[in-house]
Amino acid sequence: MGREVTVDLDAYVAEHEPQWRRLEQLVRARRLTVAEVDELVALYQRTATHLSAVRSRSPDPALVARLSRLVLAARARLTRGRGFSWARVGRFFSVGFPRAVFQAVPWWAAVAVAFCTLTGFLMWWVAGNPDSARLLIGDQAAAELAESSFAGYYTRYAAPNFAAQLWAHNAWLAAQCLAAGVLVVPVLYLLWVNALNLGVTGGVMISYDRADVFFGLVTPHGLLELTGVFIAAGVGLRIGGAWIAPPAHLTRGRAVAEAGLSGVLVALGLVLLFAVAGLIEAFVTPAPLPTWLRVAIGVAAWLAFLGYVLILGSRQPADPALTRTVDGGRVQSRPSSFS
Structure with missing residues (x-):
């Protein structure tokens, strides 16, 4: 039974890994275009859904921690406060x-x-x-x-x-x-x-x-x-x-x-x-x-x-x-x- 869960989890990670990596790139980017902001929002929502699914199906600590950090980083990028800027x-x-x-x-x-x-x-x-x-x-x-x-x-x-x-x-x-x-x-x-x-x-x-x-x-x-x-x-x-x-x-x-x-x-x-x-x-x-x-x-x-x-x-x-x-x-x- 544990073997089936591992196989399912590996397949799940392999399927969604490109989206997570892309979200990491967008979070780290210095400037974003309007299209990239839209993409960031969409990937943030998907990754939050993935995190919920991983927690419910197979709470792998390492994967849960990684996705949690990624979701929090994306959320911070989207909602961070705006200080004063001459620009x-x-x-x-x-x-x-x-x-x-x-x-x-x-x-x-x-x-x-x-x-x-x-x-x-x-x-x-x-x-x-x-x-x-x-x-x-x-x-x-x-x-x-x-x-x-x-x-x-x-x-x-x-x-x-x-x-x-x-x-x-x-x-x-x-x-x-x-x-x-x-x-x-x-x-x-x-x-x-x-x-x-x-x-x-x-x-x-x-x-x-x-x-x-x-x-x-x-x-x-x-x-x-x-x-x-x-x-x-x-x-x-x-x-x-x-x-x-x-x-x-x-x-x-x-x-x-x-x-x-x-x-x-x-x-x-x-x-x-x-x-x-x-x-x-x-x-x-x-x-x-x-x-x-x-x-x-x-x-x-x-x-x-x-x-x-x-x-x-x-x-x-x-x-x-x-x-x-x-x-x-x-x-x-x-x-x-x-x-």
Whole structure:
């Protein structure tokens, strides 16, 4: 009887030995491709099954110990923690963030067009109908806005404190757009409030023949700042769109999860974008420089950002490759942009 068990065990080992050796190679490999990670997951699951079978059929101590070490090593390779790495930071800014922004271009471009159209209409209406400004903010407030308070806003606080306040405000606005995107309506409301504020302010300034002051102060930082808001709102609405009308090949939950993951990447990248916009608004907008130079600085920063996300984002695959991790015996997907 013992002879039969030995023969069966030898045959079992001979049959599966190539898979175990391949798993050992993958565990020891310094870097793995997406296909190799998939192979590692599959071999890990098979070897865990082999270990269970060996334990139940013939608990050979040496073989059980070998397979146990191999399963534990494979599991550690798949689930090990990720420490800080400048390489991952570089990959985030060169791949993850621009790809997430580029994939949402139709959404945030549509937001930008709608917002600018609405804001332009409000400016035109308020500028052409002085009574509307009186009804909206009052005659005295409109006069003060045009004469001093609009320009004074940019010099009211010390530049470093002002930059921090602007960064916090814009980051919070973007976070609201991303977090409330699945509900759609809150994002539209936030956009309307900002379009109304900008449109009425611009209309009042134009009606008082202060259009040069308005656009000279808003343009340097506004191009970059508003683009960040458009991106946040567009990605937020994309999450809502995934919930309302998911792609045919995805479940509603999976579609929202993938769109939400892109939202996380965008949120992290926008933190830096709004920091740059805040620095421009605090230090460049009120600076005693020629208007053309301040505007040129803002336009240069805006074009640099657009070039960055559109060029790098377009070079990446349409769908991010997924690596997999195993947690508690359950296979989960993880975006390669974090690797």
